[in-house]
Amino acid sequence: MPHHEDNPVPLGSSDLCFDSRSFTKEHFSVDEFLQEHRNRANLEAMRDDLGMYLKVLRTAMIDLINKDYADFVDLSSNLIGLDVGISRIQVPLGQLREELIHVKQSLEGAMNEVNNQLAIRRELRDRKRSLRSLSRVHSSLKKLRALLTQGDNQGTPAGPLILERATSEYVQLLFHTKKCQKDLKDNDSKEFEQVDSLLIAGVNKLFLQSIHSGEEGRNGLHQCLSFYHTLNRLDSAENLYRKKIVAPVMQKLINQNSLKSLPGGLPALYGRIIDFIDGEMKILMDVTQKFNSLICDCKCNFLLRSFWPEVEERIETELSPIFAAGDPDVFYKRYKDTLNFLEILSERCGSQKGILELHSHPNFLSFMEKWNLPVYFQLRFQEIVRQIEKSFASEEWAAKRADWKLLASETAWDCLLRCWEDDVFLLPIAHKFWKLSLQIISRYVVWSKKVISNVDGKKKTDLNFLVCLYTDVESLNRKLPEIETLSKSKIPRVNDETSSLLKRSLEEMRTELDRLLEEMNEAIVKTLCAENAAYLQQVNNIPRLFRRTNREAPTKPLPYVISILDGPISFFQSYQHHPKSRFWLQTMFSRMTKQYYSSVDDVLNSVKKTEESLRRLKKARDKSSNVVTSNDQRVGDDNKIRQQLLVDVHAYLAGVESLGLKKGSVEQLAELLLLVGASQTQ
Structure with a gap:
């Protein structure tokens, strides 16, 4: 075969829009090539330059073929007559092969004979050794x-x-x-x-x-x-x-x-x-x-x-x-x-x-x-669950110890501790007791939610119970890390992974308790608002108190304002030391104020429409006759209505502030004041 040194790929001219050496890179990519040169020339120019470079490559290929053509011709001429030489040596090689096969067969026969003799000799030697050992066995036995x-x-x-x-x-x-x-x-x-x-x-x-x-x-x-x-x-x-x-x-x-x-x-x-x-x-x-x-x-x-x-x-x-x-x-x-x-x-x-x-x-x-x-744990499980369910169903809900408010909360906590007491807990079933601890917390949450859903908001006992339950849930949430510490003290050599799982599962329970606290906030506020919903409806009755009644101009708030404030004031006096009391009152007053604002706005709009109707009626009558109507008296009644609303709202504000709440902390209270204040100039 002809042999020649590797010819390098020819380079294109310098005026091409690309470098021809890019095609010889080991990891050439068409996409990268186009991305790299798209800013140098448009696609039509690149196509023309590629066509020019293709012509250069074709010319280089033809030169290479012409250069090696003579070597190929010499090689083919050297192969003339080779088949004759091959035929001439076939016969001697065949004879040599037969002789080698004969020699191989002779050697194999000799080897088999030698192996047979060696096997006989080995068998005789083993037999001799066995007989010698047998003789030694008889001697040893004796x-x-x-x-x-x-x-x-x-x-x-x-x-x-x-x-x-x-x-x-x-x-x-x-x-x-x-x-x-x-x-x-x-x-x-x-x-x-x-x-x-x-x-x-x-x-x-x-x-x-x-x-x-x-x-x-x-x-x-x-x-x-x-x-x-x-x-x-x-x-x-x-x-x-x-x-x-x-x-x-x-x-x-x-x-x-x-x-x-x-x-x-x-x-x-x-x-x-x-x-x-x-x-x-x-x-x-x-x-x-x-x-x-x-x-x-x-x-x-x-x-x-x-x-x-x-x-x-x-x-x-x-x-x-x-x-x-x-x-x-x-x-x-x-x-x-x-x-x-x-x-x-x-x-x-x-x-x-x-x-x-x-x-x-x-x-x-x-x-x-x-x-x-497992049977032991099942008995302990039934014992603990029976105690918890009994406390949930008990009519006596007051706790026996001062650190809890409700018997159910006290019992749930005692049962949590019971799982890890020395006379109950066993290390081989530690995972079962941990699961039972989580189940106790979960059951307490379910019971609490059921209690919340059954509260009708019309009894003072309901409100007191909810506040006590909120306090206990908060205490339980705060005490839960003690269970983690207690469990780790009972389970030796807790690895990092297990410790992380314990902590994570307990954090999930604490999250559930946090959600429960939010629901209880809502339930307490609803209970506070429910008592006063009926009183706010009396705002719509104010116009009937003054129209055609010849009542004097109001200087005192109506009884419904006092009734609205009685409940929150009583609640504040009972729970003023509770850290959430102001939050509950603030939320309750914000909701009530929105309703109060809506009712007052409806009354003022109604009064305004009545005044406009009377004004139109007066104009019509004045044109037809010179008789003085009693419209002035009705306009005076409307002013008394506005005055009564103003007095009521200010009394309401005074009651709110008496509870330590600022006007700006209650939603729409400032707007309510502006509403009744602006009505006085109408």
């Missing part, structure tokens, strides 16, 4: 039987030295037994089992003897553990200790009669069980701990595999009534006593790893599942 029956013939158990020799010989026996497994006869297997039983029995006797020897048996215990470990039979030691030592003691201790006879009840029984660990098991546990530290791969644990399974099974079978949750108070005490017992038991494990092994033990998991915590 030697072991002599060693292990020596003590029995003398009437005493085999000593540590004999057991040490026997154990070493037994290990050799195991090794050779595996080597001659195919050549073993049934008699050999039976004899092996007999020797195995004799050896384990001997170690077991020494182990039990050392257990009962107290301090003097420490060395014997260490030797026995070494024997068991060498024989890979530590589980036999653990089972033996459970059956011969732990089971008899626990059988006498863990039963209903023992539980009833102990003065301290269940805690005393648990104390006796712990005393067994600290007493009879202490030496064994000390020796086991030292032995495990010396032998890296040893995990002997009599507490976990001998003591605990026996204790747990005895408690489950003999003391099953302690798991009953019928009486939540009794259940709580038994459960807490059990947790204290398990905590002490965990301390006896000696290490964090030992504690984890205990807590993950199948018997431990089964034991904890026996405590029916």
Whole structure:
């Protein structure tokens, strides 16, 4: 193939509206190219320049083809006659291939023969080794039987030295037994089992003897553990200790009669069980701990595999009534006593790893599942809910303590605290108690809203109840962070995520209480306004008091003004120290003033229309005759109406200001004054 250096792409002329090197960029984009050059030239000019550059590229391509044409022609001429040469060497290559195949077959046959001979030799060698091991097995069995029956013939158990020799010989026996497994006869297997039983029995006797020897048996215990470990039979030691030592003691201790006879009840029984660990098991546990530290791969644990399974099974079978949750108070005490017992038991494990092994033990998991915590919580739930609902339905609504106004609020708070009391709260179901706390708050909000909706606004007791409820809701909202603090003190090691979730859920409840306070503000104001709605209707009756009655010009406000102010004044006197009293009164007067303004405006408009009608009527009569009509008297009556409205509004203003409210803080009060003031000049 012809080869030439890479020819660079030719550049366009400098008068083009773009740089031709832009097309050779690695990440060329048409959109970016047009965006970049749109301000230099319009599309028609760019099209013409691109056409010129295309001609340059075509010319460069033709030059390149012409330059390499000679090389292509030379290459094709060199290939003439190549097929003849290929045909000439095909026959020799075929013969060579057949010879290589024949040689390969000969080598494979030789290799198969060699492999067969090697396999026969390997089989003979294995057979010879197996027979040698079989001979050693017979010798070891004979030697072991002599060693292990020596003590029995003398009437005493085999000593540590004999057991040490026997154990070493037994290990050799195991090794050779595996080597001659195919050549073993049934008699050999039976004899092996007999020797195995004799050896384990001997170690077991020494182990039990050392257990009962107290301090003097420490060395014997260490030797026995070494024997068991060498024989890979530590589980036999653990089972033996459970059956011969732990089971008899626990059988006498863990039963209903023992539980009833102990003065301290269940805690005393648990104390006796712990005393067994600290007493009879202490030496064994000390020796086991030292032995495990010396032998890296040893995990002997009599507490976990001998003591605990026996204790747990005895408690489950003999003391099953302690798991009953019928009486939540009794259940709580038994459960807490059990947790204290398990905590002490965990301390006896000696290490964090030992504690984890205990807590993950199948018997431990089964034991904890026996405590029916969901049933316990359901009983507590019913107990607390029943108390709350009773307070909601009670006709006696006054609280018993000074820090609350209503019995329902006091009960709700007490029930919130009850969820986290020491004789109620249990850590494994902390999430349920937290949910119950939120449900109590939510139920209190629902009850409060129902109370608000049932208030008719016509009774003073309703208003008093609403103010008390508002005060309690405000207090509850302020106290809720105490529940968060209390819950965190009861739940150890709360991570940041859990803490954030607790805080967020409680904030949602506080938001609900804030909304409830807004609804209660509205309910209190409506109740205040409802008492005075009927009095404001009397404003429309003022014209009838003066028209054609010859009453004197008014100097005192009408009784309806006094009636309107009586309720707010009484409310202020009762609740003047309440931080929201002025807000409620201000809101109430703002709404009432709007209605008052509307009524006064209607009366003044009516008076004005009457005056205009009388004026037109007077003009018509004056034209027809010279008789003086009584219109002047009717005009005087209208002025008295305006004067009465002015006196009433000023009395109303004085009443508002007597409650400590400023004129500008009550909506439309200033406009009302201007309205009645302006009417006097009409």
